[in-house]
Amino acid sequence: MLIVFFRAIILYALVIFSIRLMGKRQIGELQPSELVITILLSNIATLPIEDTTIPMATGIIPMLTLVSLDVIMSALTLRSRKLRQMVSGSPKVIISNGVIDQKQMKKLRYSVDDLMESLHDYNIFDINEVQYAIVETTGKISVMQKNDYSPITPSDIELYSESKNPPQILIDDGVIMHGAIDFLGLDMKFINETLSKNKVDASDVFLMSCDEDKNYKLIKKEDLN
Amino acid sequence: MKRLILCVTILVIIITGSVLSLFLINNKNQQLIKTIDSITEFAEDRKTDQALEKIDEFSRSWKKYYICVSFLVESSCLEDISASCSKLKALLLKDSEELYSECETIKYGITLIYNNEFPYLHSIF
Numbered sequence A: 001m002l003i004v005f006f007r008a009i010i011l012y013a014l015v016i017f018s019i020r021l022m023g024k025r026q027i028g029e030l031q032p033s034e035l036v037i038t039i040l041l042s043n044i045a046t047l048p049i050e051d052t053t054i055p056m057a058t059g060i061i062p063m064l065t066l067v068s069l070d071v072i073m074s075a076l077t078l079r080s081r082k083l084r085q086m087v088s089g090s091p092k093v094i095i096s097n098g099v100i101d102q103k104q105m106k107k108l109r110y111s112v113d114d115l116m117e118s119l120h121d122y123n124i125f126d127i128n129e130v131q132y133a134i135v136e137t138t139g140k141i142s143v144m145q146k147n148d149y150s151p152i153t154p155s156d157i158e159l160y161s162e163s164k165n166p167p168q169i170l171i172d173d174g175v176i177m178h179g180a181i182d183f184l185g186l187d188m189k190f191i192n193e194t195l196s197k198n199k200v201d202a203s204d205v206f207l208m209s210c211d212e213d214k215n216y217k218l219i220k221k222e223d224l225n
Numbered sequence B: 001m002k003r004l005i006l007c008v009t010i011l012v013i014i015i016t017g018s019v020l021s022l023f024l025i026n027n028k029n030q031q032l033i034k035t036i037d038s039i040t041e042f043a044e045d046r047k048t049d050q051a052l053e054k055i056d057e058f059s060r061s062w063k064k065y066y067i068c069v070s071f072l073v074e075s076s077c078l079e080d081i082s083a084s085c086s087k088l089k090a091l092l093l094k095d096s097e098e099l100y101s102e103c104e105t106i107k108y109g110i111t112l113i114y115n116n117e118f119p120y121l122h123s124i125f
Helices: A002-022 A024-028 A032-050 A057-079 A081-088 A102-107 A112-121 A178-184 A188-197 B002-044 B048-069 B075-093 B098-117
Strands: A092-096 A130-135 A141-145 A168-172 A205-210 A216-220
Touching: A002 A032, A002 A057, A002 B002, A032 A057, A032 A081, A057 A081, A057 B002, A092 A102, A112 A130, A112 A141, A168 A178, A178 A188, B002 B048, B002 B075, B002 B098, B048 B075, B075 B098
Parallel strands: none
Antiparallel strands: A092 A130, A130 A141, A168 A205, A205 A216
């Protein structure tokens, strides 16, 4: 039993390492090759956990090989557009100028239901509202609405304002986030001054966020006892 | 870029490790087969003491080898060889003909370890 326990711990760590190695994109939208790797990884990892007669190497080596090949393949596809198209395919336009390309939809084996379901994700319930729709290589449909139905943006009404980065969390549950302080171009002096102004120690702060203009929000820890 | 270098390094380590392990298995197998051959030779010549000495030598080498090779090979294959190995002494002292067949079983098992690891075309497909 202990063998299975230790193997499960090792392979758990290895699967996490492998997924991290594949990069953030892996967690969100899967390319065809990444989907294959993800399915294979989960299967390969379970074999040595269940069967103690199988050496761990039989699980570890194929996992690392597959992930490494995937990363190398991604690097190669970044350099070659042809290879990228071979491995991941290319995006296909299914609605252009408001007209559905039925031939393309048939080719992609996309039903009207699939299309409508994807449009609902964009809060579009009338197909007349769609100007352009494209099936991405991940299989996700991206939609552009006709101008008449698009929400008004500040630039439409010539309301111009400076774009700013969102506020950053500077203290998270008593821990000072030095990366965020550097990102905002602040220093510890500002933090210490703010803390002393609010008569609180960093360890007693539940959350402190701040933007580039030094507008901050500080929430003290509650006494839960 | 760091990720790519890490992956290439992992692949190089895996390939090098696999090739080295094949050499190691082949080398050790030759040694073990030689010891088994000398056991059968001594047994045939009725040199029981020397044969017993060789059996002890083989058992010691096998135990060490078992630990190394169990990282690479399914333990069920190794258990069969260990079982045959434990019978050798008793069979020699009983002066049984079965000793030779057990020695052949061990030799076959040891050869099988290498053959199962070597990437022959038929084993890949």
